[in-house]
Amino acid sequence: MTLIIAGVVRAPPENLEAFRPHMLAMLAASRAEEGCLEYAYAEDVADPGLIRVFEVWRDQAALDAHFQTPHMVEWRSHWPQFGVSDRRLFAYEIASERPL
Template identity: 30%
Template sequence: MSKQIHAVARLIAFPNKVEEAKALLLELVEPTRKEVGCLQYDLLQNQEDPTDFTFVEKWESQESLDAHLASEHIQSAIAKLPELIASGPDIRRYTLLDS
């Protein structure tokens, strides 16, 4: 049985593109939450630095995360990101140790 995967994906928007980046990233939340294997998918914005966005995710398995990354809505967003973000996405994957 595959272990759950926890992922954190951080992106830094250009200061003059914060609202555009926010709108694009928010468009990902609803369709992603409907994906098979998605247990949690939350978008956060740093209170002290509004250019800093982070997704906090939990997936049933590595396979479900891989399917998410290959999905049409994610691939479409990735194509638009270069004009909106200064750095990222920095995607880190974790497994829970105490379960």
């Protein structure tokens, strides 16, 4: 069953430019993983420092493998340096999809 991960993390707006290379590295490594169908971050234009997270995984096994990757460990190691906080992510199990 396909999983969508959606939610937010927050970083001080003044840290985002320095944090951006780490976000790009995480995106590239995650998108290259087996079972990753989509992986994206977006800054909320109405709330500076709020980063919206959107991921699509083939199944729970692919997501579980993602959590064990070296780039995930490295990604999380950068959070304190850049003031990342307020992580609120949710998993949604998707049985089907259709275009709107």
